[in-house]
Amino acid sequence: xxxxxxxxxxxxxxxxxxxxxxxCIGVVGVLIxxxxxxxxxxxxxxxxxxxxxxxxxxxxxxxxxxxxFVFFIMVxxxxxxxxxxxxxxxxxxxLKSVDVGILNKLKW
Amino acid sequence: xxxSTSVLLIPLLPLLGFIINGLGFRKISKGLASIVxxxxxxxxxxxxxxxxxxxxxxxxxxxxxxAFNWLAVGDFHISFSFLIDQLSLLMLLVVTGVxxxxxxxxxxxxxxxxxxxKFFAFxxxxxxxxxxxxxxxxxxxxxxxxEGVGLCSYLLIGFWNKNKSYGNAARKAFVMNRxxxxxxxxxxxxxxxxxxxxxxxxxxxxxxxxxxxxLTMITAFLFVGAMGKSxxxxxxxxxxxxxxxxTPVSALIHAATMVTAGIYMVIRSNxxxxxxxxxxxxxxxxxxxxxxxxxxxxxxxxxxxxxxxYSTVSQxxxxxxxxxxxxxxxxxxxxxxxxxxKALLFLGAGSVIHAMSDxxxxxxxxxxxxxxxxxxxxxxxxxIAITAVLPLSGFFSKDEILMNxxxxxxxxxxxxxxxxxxxxxYMFRMFFLTFHGTFRGTDYQREHLHESxxxxxxxxxxxxxxxxxxxxxxxxxxxxxxxxxANFMEPLFANAKQASPEAFHHAHLSHSExxxxxxxxxxVAILSLIIAYVMYISRNTVPAEExxxxxxxxxxxYNKYYVDEIYDMLFIKPISALSYFFYQVFxxxxxxxxxxGIGKLVKQLSNLTRRFQTGTTGFYVxxxxxxxxxxLLVNFWGFLFR
Numbered sequence: 001x002x003x004x005x006x007x008x009x010x011x012x013x014x015x016x017x018x019x020x021x022x023x024c025i026g027v028v029g030v031l032i033x034x035x036x037x038x039x040x041x042x043x044x045x046x047x048x049x050x051x052x053x054x055x056x057x058x059x060x061x062x063x064x065x066x067x068x069f070v071f072f073i074m075v076x077x078x079x080x081x082x083x084x085x086x087x088x089x090x091x092x093x094x095l096k097s098v099d100v101g102i103l104n105k106l107k108w
Numbered sequence: 109x110x111x112s113t114s115v116l117l118i119p120l121l122p123l124l125g126f127i128i129n130g131l132g133f134r135k136i137s138k139g140l141a142s143i144v145x146x147x148x149x150x151x152x153x154x155x156x157x158x159x160x161x162x163x164x165x166x167x168x169x170x171x172x173x174x175a176f177n178w179l180a181v182g183d184f185h186i187s188f189s190f191l192i193d194q195l196s197l198l199m200l201l202v203v204t205g206v207x208x209x210x211x212x213x214x215x216x217x218x219x220x221x222x223x224x225x226k227f228f229a230f231x232x233x234x235x236x237x238x239x240x241x242x243x244x245x246x247x248x249x250x251x252x253x254x255e256g257v258g259l260c261s262y263l264l265i266g267f268w269n270k271n272k273s274y275g276n277a278a279r280k281a282f283v284m285n286r287x288x289x290x291x292x293x294x295x296x297x298x299x300x301x302x303x304x305x306x307x308x309x310x311x312x313x314x315x316x317x318x319x320x321x322x323l324t325m326i327t328a329f330l331f332v333g334a335m336g337k338s339x340x341x342x343x344x345x346x347x348x349x350x351x352x353x354x355t356p357v358s359a360l361i362h363a364a365t366m367v368t369a370g371i372y373m374v375i376r377s378n379x380x381x382x383x384x385x386x387x388x389x390x391x392x393x394x395x396x397x398x399x400x401x402x403x404x405x406x407x408x409x410x411x412x413x414x415x416x417x418y419s420t421v422s423q424x425x426x427x428x429x430x431x432x433x434x435x436x437x438x439x440x441x442x443x444x445x446x447x448x449x450k451a452l453l454f455l456g457a458g459s460v461i462h463a464m465s466d467x468x469x470x471x472x473x474x475x476x477x478x479x480x481x482x483x484x485x486x487x488x489x490x491x492i493a494i495t496a497v498l499p500l501s502g503f504f505s506k507d508e509i510l511m512n513x514x515x516x517x518x519x520x521x522x523x524x525x526x527x528x529x530x531x532x533x534y535m536f537r538m539f540f541l542t543f544h545g546t547f548r549g550t551d552y553q554r555e556h557l558h559e560s561x562x563x564x565x566x567x568x569x570x571x572x573x574x575x576x577x578x579x580x581x582x583x584x585x586x587x588x589x590x591x592x593x594a595n596f597m598e599p600l601f602a603n604a605k606q607a608s609p610e611a612f613h614h615a616h617l618s619h620s621e622x623x624x625x626x627x628x629x630x631x632v633a634i635l636s637l638i639i640a641y642v643m644y645i646s647r648n649t650v651p652a653e654e655x656x657x658x659x660x661x662x663x664x665x666y667n668k669y670y671v672d673e674i675y676d677m678l679f680i681k682p683i684s685a686l687s688y689f690f691y692q693v694f695x696x697x698x699x700x701x702x703x704x705g706i707g708k709l710v711k712q713l714s715n716l717t718r719r720f721q722t723g724t725t726g727f728y729v730x731x732x733x734x735x736x737x738x739x740l741l742v743n744f745w746g747f748l749f750r
Contacts, residue, residue, distance in 0.1 A: 031730055039729075100726045 007059050015056035022049035036088050036098040040081060047077050111162050112173040114155045115190050118200065119239040121148040121155070125232035133225025142215035145228030149211050149235050153204035160197050168194070168599065172245055172309075179248075186306055191245035194597050198440065199242035199372055202447045206364035207235045209567035213455050214356040216563035217462060221354075227267060231360065234260035238365040242372060246306040247296045250373065254292065254337065257366045258285045264361070265353040277352035284346040288336015292373075295329030298322070312379045316607035320384060327380050327387040330373060338370030338424050341398045345672055348417040355458030358413060362420040363451035368443045371424070374431045375440055375600070382434060382604040382611050392432020392513075396520055396527075399425025401669070403530035407537070408666040410651055411468050412457045415538045419494065420450060422531060426509055429524060434611060435512030437582075437597040442509055444593075445501035445578045449493040452571035456487040459560045459568065460542060464553050470541040471651055472550075477543040479557040482565045484543050486572035491539045493575040495532040495633050501578030507626055508584065514625055515617065521625075528629050532636035540644040541651075548650065586622050 022045060029042030051070045058066025092098050125148030129141050136144070163171065174189035190196075211231060218227050237256025244250045258281075266278025296306065302322055303311045315323065334340070339347035347367065351358055361367060374381060374391065381388055402421035409415045423446050430439035461468055463480055477484040493500040506528065514521035547554060559565065583589025605612050617625075643649050652658055658666065667673075720731070741748070 027733055031726070031733060034726070101724065103725050 003060055003062060012056060012060050015052065019049040019052040019056075022046075022052065034099050034101045036091070036100050036103070039100060040084050040088070044077060044081065047073055109158065111159065111171060114159055114162075115171065115173040115192055115243075116175060118152045118155045118159070118204070119190075119236055119243060121151045122232040122236040122239065124148055126229050126236060129225050129229035129232060133223075133229055136225050138219065138224045141225040141228050142211075145232055146208065146211040146215060148232060149204055150208045152235070152239065153201070153208050156197070156200040156204050159192060160201065163192060163197060168596075184300070184304065186246060186248050188249065189245045190243040190249075191308060192243070194600050195372070195375060195440070196242050198444065198593075198597075199368075200239065202368075202444055203235065203238050203242065203364050206447050206451050206571075207231075207238075207360065209570055210356050210360050210364070210451065210455070213359075213458070213564050213567040214354075216561045217356055217458055218354060223267065227264075227354070230260055230263045230267070231356075234264065234360060234365060238369070241369055245308060247299060247308075247311075248306050250376075251289075251292065251296060254333070254369060255289065257369060258282065258289065258337075261285070261350065261357075261361055261366055264357040265350045267353055267357065271352075274352040277346075277349040281346040281350050284343050285336045288333045288343055291329045291332025291336070293333075295326050295333065298326045298329060302326070308376065312377075312603045315379045315383055315603065318383075320386075323380055324384040324386050327377065327384040328390070330377060330380075331387060331391055334370030334373055334428075335394070336370075337373075338367050338428070339398075339421050340370070340394050340424065340428060341401065342675075344398060344402065344421050345668075345675065347421055348414050348668075351411070351413040351417050355413065355454060355461060358417070359451045359454035359458070362417070362454060363447045367420060367424055368427075368447070371427045371431065371439055371443050374428075375436050378434075378436050378601055379603040379607060381431070382601075382608050385611070388432050388434065390432075391428050392516070392520065395425045395428025395430075395432055396523055397425070398422070399429060399527045400523060400530075401425075403527045403534070404665055405668050406534040407530060408651070408662055409534075410471050412460065412470050412473075412538060412542060413454070413468055415470075415534055416450070416453055416457060419453075419531060419535065420446075422527060423450070423494070426506060426524070426527070429513055429520070430509035433512045433516035433520075435509055436601060437594040438505065438508040438512055440597060441582045441593050442502075442505035444581070445493070445505040445575070448571055448578045449490045449500075449502055449575040452486060452490040452568060452575050453494065455564070455568055455571065456483050456490060459483040459564055460487075462560050462564070463557050464549060465556055467549060467553060470538055471653065472548050472553075473542045474545040474549075474650075475543070475547040476557070480543075480559050482559060482568060486565075486568040487539065487543065489572045490575055491535045493578075495528075495535050495637065497532075497630060497633055497637075499579065501575050501580075503630070504579035504582060504584065507629060508582070510629060511617065511622060511625055525629055525632055529632040529636045532633040533640050536637050536640035537644055540640060544645055545648055545650075586619055 026042045026044075026046030026049060029045065030039050033039055033042065051073055054066040054070050054073075058064060088098055091103065095102065125144050128144050129136065133141065159171075163169075170191060170193040172189055172191050174187050176188050177185060178188040179186040211228070214227065214231065218224055221227065234257060237253045237260055239253070240256060241250055241253025244253060262278045262282040265281050266275045268274050269278075299311060300306060302318055303314060305311060336343045347362075350361060353361075381391070399422045402418045402425060406415050406418035406422065409418060423442070427439045427442050427446075430436075430442065460473065460476060460480065460483060463476070463483070464473060467473065489500065493502040495502065497503060510521055510524050510528070513524055580589070582591055582593035585591055601612070664670065
């Protein structure tokens, strides 16, 4: 299967390094930030890093399956974010804070 | 009445009595309890007579009544069914007949006891179990009853359970019987393995096709069961201890029920035993040894019930001796006559104990013949019957056994006669010490001497009559009799005769030889009687009180050859030492340290992991990421560290 030259202008490895970097930034953000909104955004970042990998692999293989997956991921992420935001809103109403450090209610 | 209804009702009635008395013994009055208890057994007795008549009028064909199919495992069936044939009918009549009298007697003897209703409930259960034992048409039902009488003996021997030593006696009986029962069970298992059935009819029909070694093993195991139940060496020591129970219980256990179970079982399995001569030889030897040992112990016992207990053990020895020489019907004959006179003697002893305000030591009795006329006369008849003086029942049955033994081996006969001499001696010793000479009790006892109420003396009189005439059911041909019992029981041995005709073919004694044998046994019995008379009436000897020095031989015998002590040393001490070891070492190191240690370890570990549940979202996410990293590392292990 032939890969178009336009795509070949940027090597695949670069995509991989880039998405790995993005993913790690997302992970670190989730781990160290205390604001629940930012944590959610970092999760999005991680998802997008994965999406980038999917698209680049799919382009290099000339196989549309990966791009279809990206759509699924985006749909699920959107749904998840709406639910997550709703939860955060409710938390804020009750606790007047979105600090994940004090959100230890999972214990009960 | 329909015959199968009647057969089913025979065991059902005592069970009903047990349920009524057992459930309601706190509410039912004493009068009602004794009426229910006695009437149900009497009902069984009447039904047994009815069944007996039916059996005779129907050409003596065995009747099988199936209540229901009990167990079915694949092709293997055990039905809850009853077999009515010559043997079970005889046993039924004896058990229910003597049982009724003992129930009647108990209503008088136990009248002051607070557990009156409970006592009758147990007695009824005992009768029920015994009826199952003798009526069952297969070994499993027999075992059912076998265990049932074991349980009831435990309950009844330990009836006065506030006294610890009585409880111990009950436990001893129970444990010793368990040892025998293990043998019996193994025998049944072997039967199942080799015959694929437990039904008598099937087993006995096919017995001849099984090899002798297997049959020897089966019969030996079964005989171990009989040793336990019928108190033979080495499992006899529980029987004298069983005297702890109320006297009617002793009479019931000794005369009509439990201890004859072993004899019944051997007679029932006569085909198997006939085909296993090696076992038979052992049966005879053990019977003889038991007869002699128990008789010699009986000579020096001073407890009126203990003397009778050893006499039972000894008489059972005679029965096994008879079985050992294949005189099956003679042994059955002795079972029946023994049931009469032993029940009579025990109940008489109970009457004496009752009159003497619970005194059982014959050294403190004497001269009771004046105040206890009925007891005295009936007891005398019982004593004569057991010592086998012509023409009371014991004479015929014991002589028949001895005659068969003589044909087998004159040496065994000689020892048997020696046992008979001892029997006669200790029985008359007890009789003279109890009823003659001077009164040796306390003044209080002297004032309270009284003949027992009619409910107690009536059974005594009936049993005395039976003891006198009982021998005539098998009146021997030598006196112009018909040997009715032997002829009646003849069909029982058809299988055995077919399988091994030569075993039944022994030489007949001439009349002069028979008379000679009878003469010898009567002679020694009378000689012993005279010796006892001289010692205890003319010279007025009274056995030494506890604690006074006695000759060493007498001391050994008085202490029952220290058999209990030997058993204690051989079995009980090592076992308790072992259990002590387990308690101290095994319990501590294995149970406490190991098992509890594992429990503690798990608790500690979970204490640690418990801390991970902080409830903080951030920490959970962190743990998740760490987890993902670990999984990735594991997956890429080969890739990274090649």
